Amino acid sequence: GPALFEPLLANAEYLREGLRGLGLKVIEPGTLPDGTVATTPVVPVMVGDDWQAVLLWKALFDAGVYTNVAVHPAVPPGGALLRTSLMATHTREQLDRALATIEKTISGFPDLPRV
Numbered sequence: 001g002p003a004l005f006e007p008l009l010a011n012a013e014y015l016r017e018g019l020r021g022l023g024l025k026v027i028e029p030g031t032l033p034d035g036t037v038a039t040t041p042v043v044p045v046m047v048g049d050d051w052q053a054v055l056l057w058k059a060l061f062d063a064g065v066y067t068n069v070a071v072h073p074a075v076p077p078g079g080a081l082l083r084t085s086l087m088a089t090h091t092r093e094q095l096d097r098a099l100a101t102i103e104k105t106i107s108g109f110p111d112l113p114r115v
Contacts, residue, residue: 004088009039011086011095016043018099019084022106025113027081041086044070046079046113053080056109063101 019026025046030038047053050071057069060082070081084098106112 008041008086008088011088011090012039012041012043014092015084015086015095015099018095019043019045019102020115022099022103023114024102024106025115043084043086044081045084047082048078048080048113049111050080052109052111053082056105056112057082059105059108060102063105065098065101065105 016026027044027046029040032038047056053069053071057067060067068083068085070083072078072080075081086095
């Protein structure tokens, strides 16, 4: 319900900022016709290459971080993504642990698109 909506979007923004802080290319939320930002609990990260996206997805899964991988034809060629999904009940400690795991894991993927 409404009581969970605010912490859910706050968690999404926290993770988005954390991923940006790791230098990852985060797909930014769109803007609605009224000018508000369309923040969602799905935070996509650009990977680019399909095979690299699958390998990164598996490495993160093995390290305990679950994401969804999106490869062609679900995305345009060269537009593979990893999509993180959040809940209102995720704690900052859990998100920080996920970010630390992601940071360690991406060190083995030097060709990831960076900002």
